[in-house]
Amino acid sequence: MIARRELQVWLLALVLLLIGGSLVYYKSSVLGFPIVPDTQARVWTIEATLSFEAGRGPIKARMFIPGLTPGFAILDENFVSRGFGATPRYVTGGREVQWARRRARGPQTLYYRAVVYEDTALSEDDTTPPFPPSPILAEPFSTAAEMIVEDVGSKSADPGSFTAELLKRLANPEADQNVDLLLGGDPDPVALAKTATTLLAAALIPSRLVRGIYLQDQTRRSEVVPWLMVHDGTRWLYFDPATGDQGLPDNFLFWWTGTDAFAQVDGGRDQDVRVSVSGGLMDPISLARRRSEVREGPISQLSLFALPIQTQAVYSILLLVPLGALVVVLLRNVVGMQTFGTFMPVLIALAFRETRLLWGIVLFTTLVALGLAFRFYLERLRLLAIPRLSAVLTIVVLLMVAVSVVSNRLGLDYGLSVALFPMVILAMTVERMSTVWEERGAGEAIQQGMGSLVVAAACFGVMEWNLVQHLVFVFPETLLIVLAITLLLGRYTGYRLTELRRFRDLVKNPGAR
Amino acid sequence: MLASVRQLRGRGVLGMNARNADFIQRYNPRRLYPLVDDKLETKQLALAAGIAVPELYGTMSTPGETGGFADIVAERDEFVIKPAHGSGGDGILVVAGKSARRRGQYRLIDGSFMTEAEIRFHITNIISGRYSLGGHRDCAMVEYCVKTDPVFEHVSYRGIPDVRVLVFRGYPVAAMVRLPTRASHGKANLHQGAVGAGIDLVRGRTQFGVLDNGITDEHPDTGELIAGIDLPNWDVLLELAARCYELTGLGYQGVDLVLDRQHGPLILELNARPGLGIQIANRLGLAERLRRIEAEPDGASVAERLALARQLFGES
Numbered sequence: 137m138i139a140r141r142e143l144q145v146w147l148l149a150l151v152l153l154l155i156g157g158s159l160v161y162y163k164s165s166v167l168g169f170p171i172v173p174d175t176q177a178r179v180w181t182i183e184a185t186l187s188f189e190a191g192r193g194p195i196k197a198r199m200f201i202p203g204l205t206p207g208f209a210i211l212d213e214n215f216v217s218r219g220f221g222a223t224p225r226y227v228t229g230g231r232e233v234q235w236a237r238r239r240a241r242g243p244q245t246l247y248y249r250a251v252v253y254e255d256t257a258l259s260e261d262d263t264t265p266p267f268p269p270s271p272i273l274a275e276p277f278s279t280a281a282e283m284i285v286e287d288v289g290s291k292s293a294d295p296g297s298f299t300a301e302l303l304k305r306l307a308n309p310e311a312d313q314n315v316d317l318l319l320g321g322d323p324d325p326v327a328l329a330k331t332a333t334t335l336l337a338a339a340l341i342p343s344r345l346v347r348g349i350y351l352q353d354q355t356r357r358s359e360v361v362p363w364l365m366v367h368d369g370t371r372w373l374y375f376d377p378a379t380g381d382q383g384l385p386d387n388f389l390f391w392w393t394g395t396d397a398f399a400q401v402d403g404g405r406d407q408d409v410r411v412s413v414s415g416g417l418m419d420p421i422s423l424a425r426r427r428s429e430v431r432e433g434p435i436s437q438l439s440l441f442a443l444p445i446q447t448q449a450v451y452s453i454l455l456l457v458p459l460g461a462l463v464v465v466l467l468r469n470v471v472g473m474q475t476f477g478t479f480m481p482v483l484i485a486l487a488f489r490e491t492r493l494l495w496g497i498v499l500f501t502t503l504v505a506l507g508l509a510f511r512f513y514l515e516r517l518r519l520l521a522i523p524r525l526s527a528v529l530t531i532v533v534l535l536m537v538a539v540s541v542v543s544n545r546l547g548l549d550y551g552l553s554v555a556l557f558p559m560v561i562l563a564m565t566v567e568r569m570s571t572v573w574e575e576r577g578a579g580e581a582i583q584q585g586m587g588s589l590v591v592a593a594a595c596f597g598v599m600e601w602n603l604v605q606h607l608v609f610v611f612p613e614t615l616l617i618v619l620a621i622t623l624l625l626g627r628y629t630g631y632r633l634t635e636l637r638r639f640r641d642l643v644k645n646p647g648a649r
Numbered sequence: 650m651l652a653s654v655r656q657l658r659g660r661g662v663l664g665m666n667a668r669n670a671d672f673i674q675r676y677n678p679r680r681l682y683p684l685v686d687d688k689l690e691t692k693q694l695a696l697a698a699g700i701a702v703p704e705l706y707g708t709m710s711t712p713g714e715t716g717g718f719a720d721i722v723a724e725r726d727e728f729v730i731k732p733a734h735g736s737g738g739d740g741i742l743v744v745a746g747k748s749a750r751r752r753g754q755y756r757l758i759d760g761s762f763m764t765e766a767e768i769r770f771h772i773t774n775i776i777s778g779r780y781s782l783g784g785h786r787d788c789a790m791v792e793y794c795v796k797t798d799p800v801f802e803h804v805s806y807r808g809i810p811d812v813r814v815l816v817f818r819g820y821p822v823a824a825m826v827r828l829p830t831r832a833s834h835g836k837a838n839l840h841q842g843a844v845g846a847g848i849d850l851v852r853g854r855t856q857f858g859v860l861d862n863g864i865t866d867e868h869p870d871t872g873e874l875i876a877g878i879d880l881p882n883w884d885v886l887l888e889l890a891a892r893c894y895e896l897t898g899l900g901y902q903g904v905d906l907v908l909d910r911q912h913g914p915l916i917l918e919l920n921a922r923p924g925l926g927i928q929i930a931n932r933l934g935l936a937e938r939l940r941r942i943e944a945e946p947d948g949a950s951v952a953e954r955l956a957l958a959r960q961l962f963g964e965s
């Protein structure tokens with residue numbers, strides 16, 4: 137039966153550990169809540185500006201906006217377009233925004249603004265595309281294309297090497313008449329990439345032309361760069377069409393795919409698209425918070441960050457109390473220290489958070505010592521217990537006021553924070569200490585008082601630990617882990633550290649038997 | 650200056666955590682605690698079962714009733730005032746006599762004097778729960794002041810020595826005598842500075858002593874040897890202790906008895922959370938004896954239990 141109870145405790149602790157641990161894991165790895173405080177996450181603000189001169193009739197403008205962006209995620213986006221109706225939607229090339237207005241005059245400027253952050257969890261579109269239809273080309277281009285495909289095919293093994301070889305040839309049109317013919321003159325990278333997709337289609341290799349920008353710290357006018365995506369049957373490969381290099385730069389943000397233009401304006405002229413980028417750092421917690429708002433789920437809803445800020449402040453302290461209690465359990469049941477009141481040290485430690493440790497100890501000792509002196513005097517007045525306790529409480533409050541006023545006069549700021557001491561706890565401490573003092577002697581009273589202070593200081597140390605504060609606030613689930621540890625400590629039947637000292641003579645003198 | 654865990658385990662020393670989890674929580678059902686935490690209740694139970702206890706002179710449970718204090722002790726010179734829910738000997742006042750010279754002055758066992766008003770204030774403190782666990786309202790008891798048996802004359806400093814018997818499932822497992830010292834202010838509690846001396850369960854003879862967790866052979870105030878004292882009426886005392894199992898039903902209890910020179914062994918109080926100092930007084934880890942008794946079936950009679958305890962735990 138005992139064994140079953142033991143098992144039950146272990147199982148319960150295990151379940152709690154698993155739940156707590158997996159929630160922490162989910163929140164940190166999926167939602168991106170940071171495990172360690174004070175790391176900064178990189179974010180970029182990108183702004184695409186479409187400007188044009190309005191014509192007479194109704195205006196309809198469309199512009200691609202980032203949709204599927206491997207390696208990055210969009211945190212926030214908005215459209216600034218006075219007088220225009222803006223509708224974002226998914227189209228074949230990715231996403232686009234459509235702006236429309238019945239009538240407008242003069243130059244118009246439409247903005248799209250987005251904040252993106254690096255998110256390695258976000259991978260590319262992993263659907264396998266169908267084989268592309270063979271391109272229909274007129275002669276002599278058709279023959280030229282066939283010859284190039286055949287030639288490149290004989291010098292390559294798979295879609296990857298085929299593309300690399302093909303791009304190498306396209307980069308040197310002079311070397312091959314067929315290439316020169318297809319490209320027709322001096323090509324820009326976009327034309328190069330377009331030709332490449334045509335040729336790849338002729339070789340039955342799915343490919344896409346992708347346009348994107350480089351995310352840099354500060355770019356007023358970001359260049360839209362073409363890139364080539366080739367599917368090798370299992371995944372997408374990326375090629376720089378200009379050089380033939382394989383791979384995707386880390387800071388490359390996909391914008392749209394296909395051969396369509398960036399933007400198109402019906403009913404306007406002199407259109408111009410400009411993209412600017414500015415990088416910055418963001419507090420990872422607010423990043424994670426924003427992200428979990430975007431990604432709606434039951435767990436992301438259960439966050440303390442949704443609470444009003446004052447309530448958050450209260451919980452940031454309350455959540456530390458169980459940890460303080462764990463320290464008390466450790467120091468009392470495993471080390472074997474004695475304290476006044478079970479959780480009094482935790483409350484004192486909370487007050488230390490404001491006063492800081494040294495001043496906290498000084499103030500606490502002063503208050504208790506003065507309180508005790510009054511308490512011994514009150515003893516001689518022979519008051520009934522509850523009025524006497526109230527009198528001690530009143531005196532403690534008066535002493536706190538006095539300490540604050542005096543230290544203010546002396547210019548000691550820390551003295552002011554004495555008001556944060558839990559006065560009821562102080563009064564109870566004075567009362568209990570005086571009882572112990574009378575019944576067991578001053579030595580024991582002071583020893584227990586010191587014990588309480590040491591335990592309070594230890595609690596303070598743990599509760600003041602930055603990492604701990606951060607962890608319990610960002611991941612309140614860690615309290616489940618604390619609970620599991622507490623349960624296990626509840627079944628600890630080993631010796632206390634102080635017992636090793638207490639029973640030392642028993643070992644030294646084995647006795648007569 | 651520390652013992653290692655292995656050393657303690659080797660000697661079978663019972664630690665506080667193991668005592669709480671494996672014995673107190675397992676063998677002492679919570680609902681039985683009031684029987685021993687309330688000394689008045691213990692006394693009434695004992696009287697009903699025909700177990701000898703110090704005579705109760707009177708009780709006071711409201712501040713108003715303290716007015717009757719003088720009446721309660723009118724016929725008595727010596728008496729003890731104690732809180733019914735006290736622990737660790739706190740709040741106990743032993744009055745050794747009335748002042749011959751001044752009316753209303755009481756002489757305490759440590760030689761000091763208290764006026765009636767002071768004593769009544771002390772009683773009010775008891776009633777308002779200053780000495781009770783959790784600070785609950787309490788009741789003050791006035792009872793017979795034990796006349797210490799002469800065997801302890803030279804090994805106690807004022808106060809009243811008592812005998813603690815650890816009774817596990819009705820079997821006496823270990824015993825010690827607790828002798829007050831000057832440091833303990835006449836109290837017989839080890840952690841207040843009293844000396845403890847282990848007792849051989851079969852012969853009832855004291856062995857070595859323990860003072861402040863260290864081993865000692867003589868009384869710190871009188872200098873007399875603690876070991877080798879044969880306690881009178883030992884068999885009666887041991888039987889009284891063993892019978893307390895039927896009295897309360899607590900499997901793991903400390904029975905405190907006194908040896909009165911007129912009435913013999915009397916049950917003073919019972920303790921549901923007896924301390925571990927008895928191990929040092931006997932230079933003996935308790936774990937082995939407790940495990941041995943755990944193996945015994947339920948339902949043994951008092952005589953059977955005493956016989957087995959003598960057989961198992963005797964010296965020689």
